[in-house]
Amino acid sequence: MKKTLREIAQYLGGSVSGDGETLISGLGTLDDAVEGQLTFLANPKYASKVAATKASAVLLGEGGNAAGKNAIFHPNPYLAFAKLLTLFYTAPTAPLGVMPGAFVAEGVKVGADVSVYPGVSIAPGVVLGDRVTLYPGVVLYPGVILGNDVTLHANVTVRERCRIGNRVIIHAGTVVGCDGFGYAPDGTAWYKIPQIGIVVIEDDVEIGSNAVIDRAALEVTRIRRGTKIDNLVQIGHNCVIGEDCMIVSQVGISGSTQLGNHVILGGQVGVAGHIKIGDNVMVGAKSGVAGNTAPNQVLSGIPVMPHREWLKSSGLIPKLPEFRKTLSALEKRVAELENELAKSKGE
Amino acid sequence: MKKTLREIAQYLGGSVSGDGETLISGLGTLDDAVEGQLTFLANPKYASKVAATKASAVLLGEGGNAAGKNAIFHPNPYLAFAKLLTLFYTAPTAPLGVMPGAFVAEGVKVGADVSVYPGVSIAPGVVLGDRVTLYPGVVLYPGVILGNDVTLHANVTVRERCRIGNRVIIHAGTVVGCDGFGYAPDGTAWYKIPQIGIVVIEDDVEIGSNAVIDRAALEVTRIRRGTKIDNLVQIGHNCVIGEDCMIVSQVGISGSTQLGNHVILGGQVGVAGHIKIGDNVMVGAKSGVAGNTAPNQVLSGIPVMPHREWLKSSGLIPKLPEFRKTLSALEKRVAELENELAKSKGE
Amino acid sequence: MKKTLREIAQYLGGSVSGDGETLISGLGTLDDAVEGQLTFLANPKYASKVAATKASAVLLGEGGNAAGKNAIFHPNPYLAFAKLLTLFYTAPTAPLGVMPGAFVAEGVKVGADVSVYPGVSIAPGVVLGDRVTLYPGVVLYPGVILGNDVTLHANVTVRERCRIGNRVIIHAGTVVGCDGFGYAPDGTAWYKIPQIGIVVIEDDVEIGSNAVIDRAALEVTRIRRGTKIDNLVQIGHNCVIGEDCMIVSQVGISGSTQLGNHVILGGQVGVAGHIKIGDNVMVGAKSGVAGNTAPNQVLSGIPVMPHREWLKSSGLIPKLPEFRKTLSALEKRVAELENELAKSKGE
16 A cells, blocks of 8 residues: 555645655565655654654644655644555455354354354354454354453463453453352362353453453452553453453452542552553553552552652662661660760769 | 242251242342342342332341241341252253264264254263263364263363363363473573373362463472353463352462362462472462461562461551651751750750 | 493493493383482482482483492483483474465475464464474464474464574473553543554574564564573563573563573563673572672562672561661660760769
């Protein structure tokens, strides 16, 4: 595909500076773009690279310095560039239908224009929406319901009766609807509590690779609309994750916890069970959230505290040996002073 | 299935209060149960909800307050409710045999009443016990031995010669018998140490999704009877995990470490290699266990300390900036005092 | 296979003490070896076990004490033993070809002597080198290129256009080339940034089970020659991991970070995005690396500090309650002193 700079600017709602007829045939980074490509500057830290790029044009924030290059100015250049990537590189492919080598139980409802690859297994009672793509090795247990435009990558497993909304993407190896980790002590042994609930994944959710979302014990584990979950994340049974959350890789959320909307959890964060985290909370990587958390905060640490406090406090941990030295020196000096004073009074 | 309250009480070994002829057709939570259902109160924190529930009866601890409802009293209502969930919701399904689309090597021994789904791969020399269920995508390498009543969910991999006991459940995507992470330095490069040992998983073990249990370098990585392992857990080569342990999600245990019986490790705990953890040790979430650990302790922190100590100490980390301020103020005041005293002595 | 002690010593480049004609038919540990086996002592901590072993001979470091046993002395007994394990236990198997039940698209290039098991899916445009082994459930998306002597264990997924070098081993369930976690804020929702780059895995890399290596947003996520990656590791998009690194289980490395050569990251370490870690850096388990890191250091802690400092500092965290007590006692004593001094001056 080729488009002029002017056409691209119109598509994005931006303004052109320089030669609007410049033909653009692809996209590249500031460092690696070649002639014929458009590049972008989202982070002002790299502004000095604009002059040196070999790209034929550059996409910049409004008021940015194009260094004499052909340019498009846009209020949100990062988002605009993402939209161009979609335009240039994500051509829809023709649906392949249910291919030979896929195992589809009798009575499964299959929507229009699906692609079901060889090696997919679909159990009785499953419903597939339109334009669903199931890569090889996907396993759908009985009664699973998928909406429209769902993509499940290779070797994804969805357990019985779980429901997945529209435009959901789940990456390879992820498991939706695994039994929650629930046991009742029975003497010294553990009695398994049957996990008879389900998982509901709402529209526009994306889940990374090798993540696990546990089914509820009795009711529903729910991932709300628009939330994005990274690789190797664990979501415990009965959790409710709000809308437009961002759960970074290797986070673990224990059972029955509720996240508000637009919560952001950094990599490797751990969240205790049976707690509530308010809207717009951001938690720094590797932190541990142990209790209920009011909305609109930035937190870090184990256990979490306000992020600025954490920066100050954690920076002092290496000073502890020095603190100890100062403390015991002070104790000696104070004892000395007390002695001297006692002596001087005794005199 | 429908049963009277009296029948249920007899099954559980509890006592009825109210109308024992009440028909129960299912189970629900205090909040969501409807007429005809039985609910339960295990946590006294929610006792106030009993009066408001729409359930037809409630299962309570002995001496609990049924708020005028039909009730069953039981010494362990949590365990009793789990047993009812099993009774009401886990009907055994008819065995399906080895289904078309499963790849079973010649000479594989297959027990009675198995269900082997399409897309399962079974290598030569494998032995399957009775009532084994293998979901699609399960891969058994050569010489794997499974006991009776084993369930392996979709896309589970069991590597060569590993042995799995009776009534073991392994959830989707988990890998048993992966090569341990062993290399010998050979100049600047790493020489792979062949991992020729196996994994033995004893009876009544359950392992979550996308977990990994490494095979031993030379001998056996062993998971003892009754232990429960959650999703995304890593168990290193040559580990021995005791009986009835509870290993919560995202725990990592390094190679050659031994856990006693009834050890409980919270989510995201890390355990160093070549150490021993005694019986009945509990380790709080996100902690790091670096050395041998005596039995019958509750520990937390990185590295671990007694849990109560950790609560006190970790709570003081945010106070470090204040400590520093106090310390340097004290230093000034002490220096001042020393000066004054010197002066007064000099006078 | 049987070999004399003398033959083995020659193979390894070591020297024999005792009866060089002793026949060795296998290998075992100091504790468990039986007659006819060779054992080894790599860790001097266990030197006392040499006298008690039932092995017919022992492999020792030069100058070690063979306690009267037949022995081979070698400058690097650990490496030597690893080479013997390879010799005794890793017989090459005859190639099986592309087996029935494998789904191979038209036009796929297949090298010599491959083994492609049933249930493997290979998309159009894939190239397989010689002696490639693909276990059941492996899924190769379009355009994937594998070198020679590559082994992909069961249920490994390699996404479109990713390239894998020679002698690479990837263990079961791992995903190479998953979409990176990239979204642009679009009001309160997240707009997916297409991840159109690839992953390149160079020669002699080994990757454990259920790990995830994300494809680059635009260019290349690269794992350089000889690096070893353990189970459940997350490598973010656009990362470059140097040569001969050792990345232990459950490590997470955020996007666009670069590791030098021979970097060792302990279990559960987290590394921030967009940073550089120099050659030969070692990071202790559970640590968090938040910024650029100079080469040739041993680091630990959250955030990291020199490892020795961390040992001292973290050991003082349990002392914080005591520090607080001492601090407030000192404050009182100093106030008292100030009072007394004021009084004495007023007199």
